[in-house]
Amino acid sequence: xxxxxxxxxxxxxxxxxxxxxxxxxxxxxxxxxxxxxxxxxxxxxxxxxxxxxxxxxxxxxxxxxxxxxxxxxxxxxxxxxxxxxxxxxxxxxxxxxxxxxxxxxxxxxxxxxxxxxxxxxxxxxxxxxxxxxxxxxxxxxxxxxxxxxxxxxxxxxxxxxxxxxxxxxxxxxxxxxxxxxxxxxxxxxxxxxxxxxxxxxxxxxxxxxxxxxxxxxxxxxxxxxxxxxxxxxxxxxxxxxxxxxxxxxxxxxxxxxxxxxxxxxxxxxxxxxxxxxxxxxxxxxxxxxxxxxxxxxxxxxxxxxxxxxxxxxx
Amino acid sequence: xxxxxxxxxxxxxxxxxxxxxxxxxxxxxxxxxxxxxxxxxxxxxxxxxxxxxxxxxxxxxxxxxxxxxxxxxxxxxxxxxxxxxxxxxxxxxxxxxxxxxxxxxxxxxxxxxxxxxxxxxxxxxxxxxxxxxxxxxxxxxxxxxxxxxxxxxxxxxxxxxxxxxxxxxxxxxxxxxxxxxxxxxxxxxxxxxxxxxxxxxxxxxxxxxxxxxxxxxxxxxxxxxxxxxxxxxxxxxxxxxxxxxxxxxxxxxxx
Numbered sequence: 001x002x003x004x005x006x007x008x009x010x011x012x013x014x015x016x017x018x019x020x021x022x023x024x025x026x027x028x029x030x031x032x033x034x035x036x037x038x039x040x041x042x043x044x045x046x047x048x049x050x051x052x053x054x055x056x057x058x059x060x061x062x063x064x065x066x067x068x069x070x071x072x073x074x075x076x077x078x079x080x081x082x083x084x085x086x087x088x089x090x091x092x093x094x095x096x097x098x099x100x101x102x103x104x105x106x107x108x109x110x111x112x113x114x115x116x117x118x119x120x121x122x123x124x125x126x127x128x129x130x131x132x133x134x135x136x137x138x139x140x141x142x143x144x145x146x147x148x149x150x151x152x153x154x155x156x157x158x159x160x161x162x163x164x165x166x167x168x169x170x171x172x173x174x175x176x177x178x179x180x181x182x183x184x185x186x187x188x189x190x191x192x193x194x195x196x197x198x199x200x201x202x203x204x205x206x207x208x209x210x211x212x213x214x215x216x217x218x219x220x221x222x223x224x225x226x227x228x229x230x231x232x233x234x235x236x237x238x239x240x241x242x243x244x245x246x247x248x249x250x251x252x253x254x255x256x257x258x259x260x261x262x263x264x265x266x267x268x269x270x271x272x273x274x275x276x277x278x279x280x281x282x283x284x285x286x287x288x289x290x291x292x293x294x295x296x297x298x299x300x301x302x303x304x305x306x307x308x309x310x311x312x313x314x
Numbered sequence: 315x316x317x318x319x320x321x322x323x324x325x326x327x328x329x330x331x332x333x334x335x336x337x338x339x340x341x342x343x344x345x346x347x348x349x350x351x352x353x354x355x356x357x358x359x360x361x362x363x364x365x366x367x368x369x370x371x372x373x374x375x376x377x378x379x380x381x382x383x384x385x386x387x388x389x390x391x392x393x394x395x396x397x398x399x400x401x402x403x404x405x406x407x408x409x410x411x412x413x414x415x416x417x418x419x420x421x422x423x424x425x426x427x428x429x430x431x432x433x434x435x436x437x438x439x440x441x442x443x444x445x446x447x448x449x450x451x452x453x454x455x456x457x458x459x460x461x462x463x464x465x466x467x468x469x470x471x472x473x474x475x476x477x478x479x480x481x482x483x484x485x486x487x488x489x490x491x492x493x494x495x496x497x498x499x500x501x502x503x504x505x506x507x508x509x510x511x512x513x514x515x516x517x518x519x520x521x522x523x524x525x526x527x528x529x530x531x532x533x534x535x536x537x538x539x540x541x542x543x544x545x546x547x548x549x550x551x552x553x554x555x556x557x558x559x560x561x562x563x564x565x566x567x568x569x
Contacts, residue, residue: 217415228399231430
């Protein structure tokens with residue numbers, strides 16, 4: 001009985017003979033699976049959380065800068081720097097009348113005394129004598145398009161005779177240093193995201209090398225039994241990919257929680273400028289992509305590491 | 315004209331093969347032979363004679379430092395690395411230290427070559443179970459190597475080597491850890507495989523084993539050199555290949 005079985009066992013094990021892969025759980029079982037025991041899930045979770053926070057910061061800063069730019073791009077401010085109140089008022093009214101007829105101006109509105117007092121309250125206090133410290137009259141201009149230096153020069157020439165104390169500046173010019181700082185922070189966030197990606201790849205590289213070392217006997221056996229580099233690499237890819245997906249999900253949850261918490265705190269500031277730094281649905285979708293990209297980096301790193309090590313074998 | 319493998323029509327030849335590790339002296343020198351297709355060889359020699367090194371060349375774990383090796387009509391020396399796995403799948407290897415995968419069961423260890431070759435799970439359960447039964451480990455299918463005795467591990471290693479019905483079986487001291495009865499049984503399994511056309515090379519220093527296979531040829535290594543005074547190993551005489559019934563029964567009979 002046993003003999004007849006023995007006769008049939010080899011003949012019946014039909015070999016496909018090709019380079020088909022070990023699939024599914026059977027393949028990944030060649031490497032001992034110790035979920036959450038290794039460093040990969042934890043490292044990826046922390047890296048993804050930090051990346052999500054850095055990316056959210058970068059995107060929020062980008063949105064804030066864009067919002068402020070579009071708001072300020074078509075704005076200009078006319079200051080009437082005149083110590084005498086009557087002359088200041090005259091020049092302000094004359095400027096309003098002249099600028100209203102300028103083709104580039106959509107609207108011109110004098111900033112009221114009440115608004116001025118409110119703006120200066122933090123510095124001068126409540127009920128300060130306005131004439132003790134002469135405050136320029138301000139006219140807020142809305143232009144039909146982004147303010148250009150040529151338009152501003154044209155307005156200056158227009159007011160030169162009737163309002164010699166008038167100074168005209170584009171509103172965006174006031175915030176140029178702020179935009180510059182925001183731009184620097186955006187680059188910093190971008191650099192952080194790249195560095196975190198590289199650190200994740202380095203961590204996976206180390207873990208894959210460690211796994212290769214501890215499973216060297218298994219790898220050599222599979223290799224000598226005719227396993228291809230691709231087959232063996234896939235075993236590790238699956239293992240690392242699963243760990244990275246697990247860590248990436250946890251990291252995304254952690255990162256999003258931190259971003260939401262910070263968003264609430266910034267919203268509590270009630271600052272008009274900060275309000276422009278909210279995240280759009282596309283931004284949230286981009287943040288959700290962070291762990292996906294993390295998993296892809298981990299899998300690619302594991303593959304390159306294992307293939308590199310295998311190439312040193314015959 | 316070189317003899318042909320009855321199953322594949324191809325031969326295995328070594329021509330002036332030398333092997334050295336690093337800058338040390340050669341562990342194998344001027345080794346030349348042709349493995350008679352479908353024949354049974356014993357590789358003998360004292361410890362350190364180069365038996366394991368020669369086997370490593372045979373099972374493609376190593377390339378020689380010089381010389382030419384041709385296996386199944388393929389020049390192994392110039393063969394691109396990417397094509398070696400296909401060649402390795404035509405070999406069965408019993409390692410001296412068994413080299414079982416420690417966290418896999420006996421069943422999964424034996425199934426490994428079939429899985430590597432892409433055999434479907436549904437198609438491998440029965441042959442693996444039959445092979446387990448054949449080596450007397452039918453009840454230990456789920457046992458991990460660490461829970462098996464040395465002899466049991468050796469039987470799993472042998473079962474793994476022959477399950478894919480290789481064109482050539484290379485075994486390094488395959489009966490070293492089993493009792494005489496099991497050693498004979500395993501030898502009969504090798505013979506049965508040999509009758510199906512598989513070239514068998516068994517490295518051993520057990521002289522009693524040599525007498526158990528009367529038709530076998532002896533390859534003797536001495537300090538890295540192959541003893542072949544009659545030239546029979548290099549230029550083997552042609553002989554009829556015989557008819558086979560496809561049986562792996564140990565005595566060659568049908569059941």
